[in-house]
Amino acid sequence: MKPYATWTSVLSALVRPFRAGLSSALWLGLMFALLVPTRLLAEKQLYTCGMHPQIVRDEPGNCPICSMKLQPMRMAQAEPRSLDAPEAPRKIKFYKSTMLPGEISKKPGKDSMGMEMVPVYEDAAQGANPLPADAITVDPQTIQEMNFKTSLVERGPAIRTLRTVGIVAYDERGLSVVTTRFDGWIDKLDVDATWTSVKAGQTFFEIYSPELYNAELNYLVALRAEPDASGPLTHAALQRLRLLDVSEAFIAEIARTGQARRDYPFPAPATGVVTLKNIVVGQMVRAGEPLFHVADLSRVWVNAQLYERDLMGVAQGQAVSVRMTYGMNTEHPGTIEQILPQVENDTRSAIARIVLTNPRGMLRPGMFAEVRIPVHLATSALLVPNSAVVRSGEENVAFVALPGGVFEPRKVVLGGEVDGGRDIVLSGLKAGERVVTSGEFMLDSESQLQEAIQKMLKPTPETAVPSVPAKP
Known part of the structure; x- marks a missing residue:
């Protein structure tokens, strides 16, 4: 029973003898004047100390213990207990x-x-x-002062982008070694420095070889001796020149002129750049000795490092993005051609070989690159912001916001970090719950x-x- 209800009964009994002599309007006015102060008294504002809740006053002031300013109590706290209830x-x-x-x-x-x-x-x-035994209750004013922020626990695709470093290297299938199949002396060098760009068929050097010169003479003699160019002598002499790796253009020229040439202009076998030069003018070279190395840079490799923990999410044929460390708009799409089956002892990482086209020659061997590999972990996973998880080293805790300023700590099991600053939650939370992020x-x-x-x-x-x- 409310206090004002008790006082209403008392007042009615006291004024009943005078009720007969009063009009209805005067009677209602009298009751209103008597009841309103009683109700206001029941809901009178009280004040308490935040540090000493046992201190309760009916007017503002300071705490007699710590001298702090008394704070107003909520009416739900200040409502008096029923006088009839024990x-x-x-x-x-x-x-x-x-x-x-x-x-x-x-x-x-x-x-x-x-x-x-x-x-x-x-x-x-x-x-x-x-409430949960470990729940924490915070009043609205404190929540505002502490700037609490929450975020929704949602389900969505889990994509993690691996970022690693790569180094540009030659495509080994575009490497060529320039050598001769006969002994000789270098009379002239048309390509006389490394890193010189060459085109296929361009003259590399001119070489004099007694063996090659003798084979030219035998071919010319066979052409004059046999009216038919397909005769056995002519065919044997022609095959000898071809086995010495003489170009068809050079053979056609000496057949047309009828003159043997002392020096043979050695052509470049492929388009690229010279990465190694081992000869100078006047040097004698032996058959099979490497004279030049030529690298075709129209396609290059990027060798990206992958740690052991990331190998499970990467596969051959996967599309990647390679970004260089210079210039603007230097992002190049590529494909993982192969993941090498060896883990380096020093770095504990494996190499993912990425193939890139290089039409303008901007990618140079030895350059560093940033490689991004998107890994699709799950099509639908429970995701929570990284900032919502308190990591202590032994366990992970998230605080779930409940109605009424209540926060419940939950131990969560994480499944790894994904893009967007979020973590996969394996257990501890449910979709639709709100977690504290600030x-x-x-x-x-x-x-x-x-x-x-x-x-x-x-x-x-x-x-x-x-x-x-x-x-x-």
Whole structure:
């Protein structure tokens, strides 16, 4: 029964003798004047100290203990108890210090600062609605001051982009070695420096070889001796020139002119750049000796490093993106051609070989590149922002925002980081829940404090706190 209802009955009994002599209008006015102050008195604003909740005043002021300004109490807290309802005994859970939040005791007494410790009742700690034992309740003003922010736990595709470093290298299938099939002397060098660009068929050098000159003469003699160019002597002489790797253009020229040439102009076997030069003018060379190395740079390799933990998500034929460290708009699409079956002992990484086209020759061997490989982990996964997870090294905790300023710490199991600054959640959360993304470290400190208190207050037969009726 409400207090004002009791006072209504009392007033009705007192004024009943005078009711007969009053008009209806005067009677209603009298009752309104008497009841309104009573109702206002029942809902009168009270003030309390945030550090000493046992201090309650009916007007603003300062706390007599710590001199802090008294704060207004919510009306739900200030509503008086029914006068007819008996006061039920309340069980004391523990005693706490009003100045040192971490200092508690199972028995009444003074804290380390010499101030009386106040009781904490079980019903006050648990509230009207059942909450998780480790839940934290924060009032709206504190939530605003601490700038708490939340985010929704959602389901979506889990894509993680691997970022690694790569080095541009030659495509080994575009390497050529220039050598001769006969001994001779270098009379002239048309390509006289490394890194010179050459085209297929371009003259590399001119070489004099007695063996080659003798083969030219035999071919011319066979042409004059046999009227038919397909005769056995002519055919044998022609085959000898071809076995010495003489070009068809050179053979056709000496057949047309009828003159043997002393020096043979050696043509470039492929288009590319000279990466190695081993001869100078006047040098004698032997058959099979490497004279030049030529590399075709129209296609290059990028050797990207992959750590062991990332190998499972990468496959041959996968599309990648390669970005160079110079210039603008230098991103090149490529394909993983092969993942080498060896892990380097020094770096504990494997090599993913990526093939890139290089039509303008901008990719040079030895250059560094940034390689991005998109890895599709799952089509639908539970995702949570990285900032929502408090990582302690041994476990991961997220704080779920519940109605009424309540936050529940949850242990979560993560499945790895994905794009967009999010983590895959394997267990601990559900889709649609809200988690704290800003201010969660403050909640974590409070959660650890409450956990320590609960461990200290674990009941034992010797230290159990008896039920103590609350003082009126």
